[in-house]
Amino acid sequence: MSKYYKKKISEFDLEQGFNNLDSFEILDTGVEIDFDEFTSYFQSVANDDSVTAHDFNFSMLIYEAISKSKLDKKFTHDLRFWQWICLNKIKEYCLWRWKIDEEMPKKLNRFLGSGGVTGFSINSASRLYFPADGLLKEHDGESLLKDFWSLTQKELSISQSRLSINPKIFVALVKATKGLNTSETNKAIVKLNLLDSNTFLDLMDESEIISLIS
Amino acid sequence: MAQILRFYKHADSNNFLLNFKAPIDVNRINDDTFTFASKPIKKISIKIDLVVNTKIFESIAPEIEMDVENSVDYYLSYVSDASRQRGFVKFKENLSKVDLSGKRHFECELEIDPSMYFGSIDLKGLLVRNKDFKKRKGFLTSKYSILGSSTTKKIYIDPFKKFDGSDMEVEFGKVSRSGALYQLQHSNPPKLIINKDAPEKIKEMLKYKGTSKTKNIIRDALFRPIVVDAWEQLARKALEKMTPIEDSSDFGVEVLDPENLEFPYDRIANIIAKSVYGDPKSAVDNLKHDIGIQKKRLELINEKLPMVVQEIAELTEVYNKASKNTWK
Numbered sequence: 001m002s003k004y005y006k007k008k009i010s011e012f013d014l015e016q017g018f019n020n021l022d023s024f025e026i027l028d029t030g031v032e033i034d035f036d037e038f039t040s041y042f043q044s045v046a047n048d049d050s051v052t053a054h055d056f057n058f059s060m061l062i063y064e065a066i067s068k069s070k071l072d073k074k075f076t077h078d079l080r081f082w083q084w085i086c087l088n089k090i091k092e093y094c095l096w097r098w099k100i101d102e103e104m105p106k107k108l109n110r111f112l113g114s115g116g117v118t119g120f121s122i123n124s125a126s127r128l129y130f131p132a133d134g135l136l137k138e139h140d141g142e143s144l145l146k147d148f149w150s151l152t153q154k155e156l157s158i159s160q161s162r163l164s165i166n167p168k169i170f171v172a173l174v175k176a177t178k179g180l181n182t183s184e185t186n187k188a189i190v191k192l193n194l195l196d197s198n199t200f201l202d203l204m205d206e207s208e209i210i211s212l213i214s
Numbered sequence: 215m216a217q218i219l220r221f222y223k224h225a226d227s228n229n230f231l232l233n234f235k236a237p238i239d240v241n242r243i244n245d246d247t248f249t250f251a252s253k254p255i256k257k258i259s260i261k262i263d264l265v266v267n268t269k270i271f272e273s274i275a276p277e278i279e280m281d282v283e284n285s286v287d288y289y290l291s292y293v294s295d296a297s298r299q300r301g302f303v304k305f306k307e308n309l310s311k312v313d314l315s316g317k318r319h320f321e322c323e324l325e326i327d328p329s330m331y332f333g334s335i336d337l338k339g340l341l342v343r344n345k346d347f348k349k350r351k352g353f354l355t356s357k358y359s360i361l362g363s364s365t366t367k368k369i370y371i372d373p374f375k376k377f378d379g380s381d382m383e384v385e386f387g388k389v390s391r392s393g394a395l396y397q398l399q400h401s402n403p404p405k406l407i408i409n410k411d412a413p414e415k416i417k418e419m420l421k422y423k424g425t426s427k428t429k430n431i432i433r434d435a436l437f438r439p440i441v442v443d444a445w446e447q448l449a450r451k452a453l454e455k456m457t458p459i460e461d462s463s464d465f466g467v468e469v470l471d472p473e474n475l476e477f478p479y480d481r482i483a484n485i486i487a488k489s490v491y492g493d494p495k496s497a498v499d500n501l502k503h504d505i506g507i508q509k510k511r512l513e514l515i516n517e518k519l520p521m522v523v524q525e526i527a528e529l530t531e532v533y534n535k536a537s538k539n540t541w542k
Binding site: 008010011012074076077078079114118119120130162165166197198199200201202203204208 | 222298359400
């Protein structure tokens, strides 16, 4: 059964390492999530140093695992669930992806996330899930998701924008920046962030947002 | 951004009063900030009203535009970063409220499922164009343009916790360097550990709870620089937590808002912001702006912070008391 922590875990809780994970109280989500395919893929690439090259595949795999489980959507908004996933189901992946030494753990926020939209893009599991959740419903979803993960800076800039919480704006941003390089992508995002102060973007439909930044 | 410079007509927030009828277990922190006493268990509905001063229409639209009041709609925008939720609700006018001073009254309800929300929710009333008008210099005439907005009201779903420094625990224990007198532990709440192997007289002084006025004054005066340093360490940690992962000066990567930090660093960042920048309404925006630019961030950490923490910890006041009473 998949779980979530009763209380959000802080960096201080993990400062002494991962040995005391059992001391944190957990609750059931009510569904089983099968991480076998995610784990198998990880094992097949675990010796590969080019970690970013696999973001797209991991993003697809975590989304498929969670979608198939019929998990109540409310848990995807809850960092306590993502913390449990990172610390219990994909811990080895997190260590590998961020080159973290288990004996001297740093970058603990990669397991925990933090508050805010940035927090979800820092947590190693939710950062993979949300882009797939937003894009794979689109007609050319896989291609958009691949493009999204093609540049680290692009992924960071889009995911960490407060506007990207709105799925329509997120999809529009990815579509409008498809094929663009880092600098062009940043320009588009800066433009949209500036427009946010005088245009009610949440009310607009996707094509209208794309036309604003294209 | 520290301040939005507008090159077009925009109604002042004083003309949009956003109020909500808070459920009984909501407490007021200040005019714009509210908190639930405990996290609600069941779904809740919050009634929100917006009072708009119609005089704004004389300035926010071109003179040639007739009937601008029918070219706009009123919305409640809500954003909760910590819950990854944002959206809007359209206000409906309450025509039963007649106001002779030229104000219109609007109402809406915001449904909140507490199982989907964490941290706080920002609420803002917006006046938005619902159709295009001919372009005119100095005016926003496109559909979806925001012609005016209220101040942001924040409501904490997870109860707001205060931190003023007095919550910091002080205890004697082992510190990581034997020659050091103290060490700050970044726990929740933070803890100040005084070296248990420090000279006995120092420990005796710091533990002193007697009635000698002179001893109390000396103890407080000698301890105060430690408090100053502890504040600086906490502040540095809070600023570090707000700094984006990728060190970048572009506006595409956002600096974390203090509200998105874990307790007590959220409160510490807010205190630092208000102490450094003054005006509570723009202090956090100014802090975020400066953190986002490396040069300004270094200036803040290396030059402003060491001074500001002295003020927060009231170093001068404590030294003044000590010198008045002992330096005769």
